[in-house]
Amino acid sequence: MRYRYSAGKNGKPVKKAAVYTRDEHGINPADVDGEAVGVVARLKDAGYESYVVGGAVRDLILGKKPKDFDIASEASPTQIRRLFRNSRIIGRRFKLVHVYFGPRIYEVSTFRSLKDGLTGNTFGTIEEDVLRRDFTMNALFYDPAAQVVVDYVGGMKDIRAKTVKAIIPVATIFADDPVRMIRAVKYAAATGFSLPFALRWKIRSQSPLLASVSPSRLTEEILKIVTSPSAAAIVAALDAIGLYAYLQPDAAKLMKSNALFRRRYLASLEALSSDAFKNRPGERLGALINDFMEDTADLTLGTNESYKAAYAAARSFVLPMNPPRFDLEQAVRRFFSARGIQVRKSFLAERGGGAAKLAAGEGAGVAGDGKGRRKRRRRKPGTKPGV
Numbered sequence: 001m002r003y004r005y006s007a008g009k010n011g012k013p014v015k016k017a018a019v020y021t022r023d024e025h026g027i028n029p030a031d032v033d034g035e036a037v038g039v040v041a042r043l044k045d046a047g048y049e050s051y052v053v054g055g056a057v058r059d060l061i062l063g064k065k066p067k068d069f070d071i072a073s074e075a076s077p078t079q080i081r082r083l084f085r086n087s088r089i090i091g092r093r094f095k096l097v098h099v100y101f102g103p104r105i106y107e108v109s110t111f112r113s114l115k116d117g118l119t120g121n122t123f124g125t126i127e128e129d130v131l132r133r134d135f136t137m138n139a140l141f142y143d144p145a146a147q148v149v150v151d152y153v154g155g156m157k158d159i160r161a162k163t164v165k166a167i168i169p170v171a172t173i174f175a176d177d178p179v180r181m182i183r184a185v186k187y188a189a190a191t192g193f194s195l196p197f198a199l200r201w202k203i204r205s206q207s208p209l210l211a212s213v214s215p216s217r218l219t220e221e222i223l224k225i226v227t228s229p230s231a232a233a234i235v236a237a238l239d240a241i242g243l244y245a246y247l248q249p250d251a252a253k254l255m256k257s258n259a260l261f262r263r264r265y266l267a268s269l270e271a272l273s274s275d276a277f278k279n280r281p282g283e284r285l286g287a288l289i290n291d292f293m294e295d296t297a298d299l300t301l302g303t304n305e306s307y308k309a310a311y312a313a314a315r316s317f318v319l320p321m322n323p324p325r326f327d328l329e330q331a332v333r334r335f336f337s338a339r340g341i342q343v344r345k346s347f348l349a350e351r352g353g354g355a356a357k358l359a360a361g362e363g364a365g366v367a368g369d370g371k372g373r374r375k376r377r378r379r380k381p382g383t384k385p386g387v
Contacts (some may be wrong), residue, residue, distance in 0.1 A: 001018055001019065001020055001024055002020070002021070002385075003016075003017065003018055004017040004018075004019055004150065011221075012078045016127060017150050017152040018150075018151045018156065019150055019151075020148060020149070020151065020156055021148055021332075022080065022147040022148070022150040022260060024149075024330075025149040025156065025165065026061060026062070026063075027060045027061060027142065027147070027149070029144070030048040030055070030145060031060055031065050032052070032067075032069075032142075032144050033066075033069045033105060034070075035101045035104060035226055036052055036056075036071065036106055036144070037144045038347075039050060039071055039084070039099055039106050039108065040071055040135070040143070040144055040145070041085055041277065043073050043083065043108075044081055044145065044197050045081075045114060046075070048073050048074050048075035049069060049126065049142055050074070051071065051072055051073075051142055051150065051310070052069055052142040053070055053072040053138075053139075053140070053141055053142070054069070054070045054072075054106055054138050055070075055138055056068065056069045056070060056135075056142075057141070057142045057149065057261065058137050058138055058140065058144065058155075058159065058191075059139040061085060061149070062159070062191065068157070070106070071108045072108070072110075072111060072126075072129060072141065073108060073109070073110060073111070074110070074111050074126070075108075075110065075283065076110055076123060077089045077097050077110060080097040080099075080110075081097055084097070084099045086101065087099040087100065087102045087108075088311075094161055094215055094263055095287070096108065096110075098110075107292070111124050111126050111129035112124050112125050112132055113125070113128045113129075114131060114132065121227060123322055126141070130152040130153055130166075131153075131167060133153075133167055134167060134168065134173065134180050134183065134184075135156045135164055135166055135183075135184065135187065136154055136167055137155050137158055137164060137165070137187065139152065139155050139157065139167055142238065146267055149372060153167050160316065162191070162193045162194060163193055163194050163195075163196060163201075164184055164188045164193050164194070164195050164196070165196065166184075166199060170202050172201060173202075174202060174203065174206045175206065175209065177270075178206070178209035178210045179205065179215055179217060179221060180214070180295075181207065181209075181210065181243060182210070182238065182243060182247070183205045183221075183326060184199060184203065184347055185234070185237050185238050185241055185243060185368075186224075186225065186228075186234050186238075186270055187239075188237065188238070189230055189233045189234040189237035189253075190228060190229075190234060192231070198300060203241055203243070204241060204242060207241075207243055207246065208249075210246035213246075213248060215321065215322040215384060216322065218246075218247055218321055219323060220319045220324050221249070222321050223284065223323075226272065226285075226288065227284060231269040231270070231287070232266045232267075232269040232270040235269055236266055239252060245285050248288065248298060248320070248321065249290070249320075250317050250319070251288065251292070252318070254292070261295070264291045264294075265291050266374060268287045272286075272287040281323070281327035281330065282329075282333070282356065284335065284337055285327055285328055285331035286334050286335065288318060288331075289302050289317060289318065289328075289331055289335070290335055292313075293314060293316050293332070293335050295315070296310075296313055297313070297335070299339065301343075302344060303333035303336075303344075306336075306341075307332065307333075307336060307343050310332050310336070311329065311332045312337070314332055328383075330373065
């Protein structure tokens, strides 16, 4: 193991980071996405220090193939944009760059400073940027060309010790962003790592902070959970520590009061997770609502009336999550279809036109032109297919 040094206040070299070689970190270069390697290489060739960062590095060290690859660089968003014609700058206050290769999106961030605190948006150095990250396991920097991992915060040791350790002081980490509580439990459940007592105690005591989180952020976190291969384990862990009541309160209540529902609910998530990355949004949402509808849906009212009632109940059941209407409609239709009932119109189909056909699943990705013909819907720049 080597070390990275920088000059201290007295001018003498100070050890800043451990540098792990390929034999020490064990990352298989074949598991690293080629486009991500290319993005890092182009940035470095232009003279900007750049790395693959975050969860991708953690997963690579653990022998897993990451789904997403994020990149951090000393280049500013404008400089990054100039290097990649297939990119766009996103965000208003906290600007990032999305680089596009077909349907794949690679997020490139600029090192942030500590000048304005942990939530400021001033550009800085890698030494500052690493201290703004949440947990040590997610704060490793991988150089695919040199095949080294740069570790400023002891993340490699914590991964080997299988523990989730906060970088930001425990006194403030969740007050600054309550969603970090969800992520801490998610990381521990997905990796089999332990949560130190101080971190668990802080999560339990500050869990009410999640009540102020916007539905859009909660929706984002829930969808990440149900697309994880460890969805059932994550939900069980969140429920055990008291956080699931803020993500899916009705489901949490039923799991607490009905042991059979709990077993079925977790089994649905477990069955889904075996092929989670290939499932459609409607299938993922189905894992959250199917067992509830199994107990509550009245299929004797006639197809349309039964569907309307089931859709309304499902929409209420997943609150405060606010999934796209089409995705939830798809999940409810799948529930009916599995019971031999084909729903030809959605809950809002009475409005007619192409929207009704789309909601009923007739030609997803196309729109009517008002004359009985269908034409391909153009995808807005920067969006993934199906989003």
